[in-house]
Amino acid sequence: MYRYDEFDHGFVTQRTEQFKDQVRRRLAGELTEEEFKPLRLMNGLYLQLHAYMLRVAIPYGTLNGRQMRKLAHIARTYDRGYGHFTTRQNIQFNWPKLEDTPAILEELAEVEMHAIQTSGNCIRNVTADHFAGAAADEIADPRPYAEILRQWSSLHPEFSFLPRKFKIAITGAPHDRAAVQVHDIGLQLARGEDGNIGFVVFVGGGLGRTPMIGRKVRDFLPEEDLLAYSEAILRVYNRYGRRDNKYKARIKILVHETGLEELKADIEAEFEKIRYGVLRLPDEEVRRIEAYFAPPPLEVLAVDDAAVEARKASDPAFAQFVAHNLNAHRVPGHTSVTISMKPIGGIPGDASDAQMDVMADLAERYAHDEIRISHEQNVILPHVKIADLPALFDDLVVNGMAEGNSGLITDIIACPGMDYCALATARSIPVAQRISERFGGPDRQAEIGELKIKISGCINACGHHHVGHIGILGLEKKGEEFYQITLGGSANENSSIGEIVGRGFSSEEVVDAIEKLVDTYLGLRTAKEETFLEAYRRIGEAPFKEALYGTA
Amino acid sequence: MKVVTANRLLDGEVVWQGADGAWVELLSLAHVLEGKDEVAKALELAAQSIADREVVEAYAMDVTQDEGRIVPVRLREMIRAAGPTTHPELGKQARVSAV
Structure with a gap:
């Protein structure tokens, strides 16, 4: 597994010291909240409804036992005995005190962890397939490339004040488990005709208030060009991305407003200027980093036990x-x-x-x-x-962690929602809990099969509702929570944005509505093997609409 | 009818402005404001408190009174006043006298 080198160790320690001094200056009155807020956000510290929240980076979702134990220690010592794993493979602590955060960051640095670039208008933690380095269908482990991108993007001076945040995801398998097509840059490993590794490159995917599937800008980008091409994309975005309206500032809007062909030409022109420069990846450096991710020695064993x-x-x-x-x-x-x-x-x-x-x-x-x-x-x-x-x-x-529900209807993604989040317009977690209870019987959920429900508590879509087979968006209407349902979303290699099925439902009604959709699917599927999404794509929304609202 | 609320700088704890301008940790102890002038005056006090590094992000929120009990109008403020609805053992709701 990747180990921090001296450079990483030095800069994380330095950054921790810097933040410690910034907190001291804030508490001493040398910094106003206006001055301090961007500094704390750059170190992953938000202020939410009840308390501060610290978001800790877990690069490409990979950690070891010692690091996990440190997260447990932080939860126990500085927080309320739990942490929350996020849709960006990070962990959030919901109750840290401002005055304790420098100590928390020092503890994290002891196990080579930090909270840098988990917030702010910069390149965020690079995410990857969670089965990276292990999956049978993988072309290659994507994490060495995620690590190369991490090193390039960490405190990158040119890209620390982008128009808006920037998210990169990478997968090493043809079956995309990393949702790369809904990221600002999505990378899918591929093999070229000569057998060498390269990347299919998508740009401009994203969720939020304007969901879009990424557009393919390269069928095959050679390995050596990964950083130069990424830098070219970021430069074009940094230069032309909108800064007048934060809701139109993501690269997806730039792709949409500029047009794919023109933007591609801009990226290629920038790329030509820098492709043979310092960012060209030397083969020996890629192999050196790859060695850090060398798989453990695994003996070939009998499949049947x-x-x-x-x-x-x-x-x-x-x-x-x-x-x-x-x-x-x-x-x-x-x-x-x-x-x-x-x-x-x-x-x-x-x-x-x-x-x-x-x-x-x-x-x-x-x-x-x-x-x-x-x-x-x-x-x-x-x-x-x-x-x-x-x-x-x-x-x-x-230890209460044996639920066999991965990929089933109770394996719900939910953002923290209004139970914690200052941006939320409705709660997400209680809806997830009620759906889980309704469908949680082992026979019932196994009968339903693969069904991804994703719930967001506001339009910012941290719960990825747009790409849920069933998506639920919590909004506020006349002071009450109400929930809009979308159908047919997907975040794999055949990504799609879900369609709003009709008027929303109150908190009391929403779980019944989900059950009607599920029962409709069960009645219409051709065989148990036909999943909810496949059935929806085959028959369209009409029967589901009918089930929810009656004949129009 | 309004009260002024903020988060405490040191630990982010939700607080409301009490009768003497001091911050209190329970909504039941908050000072209820009537009319624009009272609200403006309370927000001035809060601004001073922000400058004194006691709290951050102060604002006035709508409340009603139900048999003398102060009740937030918006669900968001009800949750701030109580704690996460998913964790009844956490936040102010865990204190006996809070809600």
């Missing part, structure tokens, strides 16, 4: 876990295990300090000390022996 099969036959909960929470591994006899952070009726993405400690232990015991956070707010142990599954499952059961 008699004990696992026997347990599946005798224990329905284990069978359900095995059916839904495993992802095919590139080394036979191994698997990637999703630890669901979506207990039935629970809060999506929340983990207690004790659970974080347990996950650290389990990673060390069963998974070569590797942990991933998924953008779907779950925790992954990427390299687990299939033979270890019964023992691992038993440990998860004891």
Whole structure:
């Protein structure tokens, strides 16, 4: 796994010292709130409804047991005993005191973590497929490239004050689990005709109040050009992106207003100027960074394990876990295990300090000390022996983390919503909890099959509702919460933006409305194998609309 | 009918302006303001408090009174006054006298 080098260590320590002094100056009255706010935001510290919130970066969602244990320690010592994993593979603490944040950042620096560029109009934490380095369908591990992008974008002086925030996602597999087409830059690893690695490049995807699917600007960008081309995109955006209106400032608006062909020409022209300069990636440097992500030594083992099969036959909960929470591994006899952070009726993405400690232990015991956070707010142990599954499952059961619901209707993405967030217009988490309770029976959710529900508590769409198979957007109408439903969204390699199905529903009505949609799907699907999204794409919205509103 | 609210600088705790201009941690202890002049005067006091580094982001919020109890008009302010609805053990609602 990647280890910080001396340079990283130096600059994170320096940044922590700097922030410590900024907090001191704020408390001493040398800085006003107006002066201090941008500084704290650059270090991931927000002010929300009840308290400050600290967002800690987990680069490309990868961490180890020691780091997870540190997050548990911070939750226990400085917060209220829990943390919240986010849709950008980060973790948020909801109750830190301003005066404690320098100490928290010092503790994070001890395990090579920080909160830099988790906020502000800069290039944010680069996200990646959570099964990176393990998935059977992967062309190559995308994380070395995510790391190269991280090094290039960290405190990049030219790109620290962009028109708006900028998000990059990368996937190494043809099946996109990193939602790359709804990012400012989306990168999909591909092999060229000569067998060399390169990238399909998408630009201008994004959610928020103006959702857009990214446009393809390159079918194949050679590996060596990754940074020069990214820099060219950022330069064009930095120069032409709108700064007059923050709602029109993301690169997606620039792509839309300029037109793809003209913007592509601008990017290519900029790229030609710099492609043979300092940003050209030397092969030996890529291979050096790749070595940091070298997979653990995994022995090829039998795929079928008699004990696992026997347990599946005798224990329905284990069978359900095995059916839904495993992802095919590139080394036979191994698997990637999703630890669901979506207990039935629970809060999506929340983990207690004790659970974080347990996950650290389990990673060390069963998974070569590797942990991933998924953008779907779950925790992954990427390299687990299939033979270890019964023992691992038993440990998860004891600690309340054994729900076998990955990818099912109760595996809901939800933003923090109005229970925490100062921007929210309605609550998200309670709706997720009620849907989870309604559909949480093991038979019911297995019968429904793959169905991604995503809930946002405001138009900024942190809960990715636009790309939910069923999306729910919480708004305020005449002082009451009400929820708008979209159908047919998707964030994989066939991304689509969901369509609003009709008028919204009150908080009391919304779960019944979801049930009507689910029952309509169950009645119309051609076979159990036809998922909700496939059925919706085949038959369109009419029967769903009819079920919700009656004949128009 | 309004009260003035803010977050405390040091720990972000939600506070309201009390009768003597001092910040209080419970909405029930807030000073209810009637009319534009009272609100303007309260916001002036709050501005001074911001300058003195006691609180940040002060503003006036709408309330009603129900049998002497101060009740926020907007759900957002109800949640600020109580704590996350998803965590009844956290925030002001965990204190017996809060809600």
